[in-house]
Amino acid sequence: MFLGFGSQTTRASLRSNIAQDTSIAMKSGILHALCLAGSVVADVSFDNWHPPVRGDLRSGCPAMNSMANHGFINRDGRNLTAADVVPRLVEVFHLSTELATLLTQLGLPVFTLGDLNIHNRFEHDASLSRKDFYFGGDGFTLDDAAFNQWFSHFGDGDKEYIDLQTAATARYSRVKHSHVHNPTFVLDAPKRLASYGETILFFRTMVDPRNQQCRRDFVEIFFSKTLLVVEEQRIPYREGWRRPTAETTGLSLASDILELALRTPENMGTNDRTVDVPECSLSRPGETGEAGVKGGPDKFQKVLKKLSSGSAGFAEL
Helix, strand or coil: CCCCCCCHHHHHHHHHHHHCCCCCCCCCHHHHHCCCCCCCCCCCCCCCCCCCCCCCCCCCCHHHHHHHHHCCCCCCCCCECHHHHHHHHHHHHCECHHHHHHHCCCCCCCECHHHHHCECCCECCCCCCECCHHHCCCCCCECHHHHHHHHHHHCCCCCCEECHHHHHHHHHHHHHHHHHHCCCCECCHHHHHHHHHHHHHHHHHCECCCCCCEEHHHHHHHCCCCCCCCCCCCCCCCCCCCCCCCCECHHHHHHHHHHHHCCCCCCCCECCCCCCCCCCCECCCCCCCHHHECCCCCHHHHHHHHHHCCHHHHCCC
């Protein structure tokens, strides 16, 4: 369901536009933010987990790191290809083949997990669990302060599940923190879209098999922070996680990103005071406006329109 799209006709029109192409050609930085990549083949066990050893490469993506630690992709984080990643995305996280293929379009025939740490290409400011590059963040090291600020929104263990509004609020808290404290903060339209996708994919894949709701303890383990082990970086299989029953397609991802975007009044893109910060913001749920967007020439408004037009629109980003 799309929230805040004004009339029923507008919502139907937007759905129709998105449905013209259910895949999303998300380029460069989107792999890092939507990087629920890697999985297992039938004869690989989730029990074969081991932390990285000296010389292994890791990224800021908890899924890629977990996959390497489980041995589902190369444990050293090197010599990875789309042919390695795509079938594993499909098998474990139940992404569609089309979406999994698009998420691995790095423009590199062979890549490493270290390649995903390039600032403002794959890694971006306002990470859910990493320190901004300006403050010495390297992309792959878990930052306690960042993680705790984000994860505190999900309660102190009194809540079993995470709803979409809480996930949106938690993500937005990281954006606001970086915007206030990081003088070089950048979260332009493509990076903002990547940031939304990062939240949606953990929200749709770290789900309880009994009801398909996002489970708090699954997310905590997945993002490498538990009471007993500081950095596990593993899939919470022994706690009950199983492959989601619902497939994540380009259409469902686009729908969820739009819904998430409309749950936070986001209008900042940079802290460069020589650049005008867009004055308009996304409508909150229940507000009206063309395609759920109010105000003037917000760059993100253009991205939403490109999103609704499918991969051809994203090719222009």
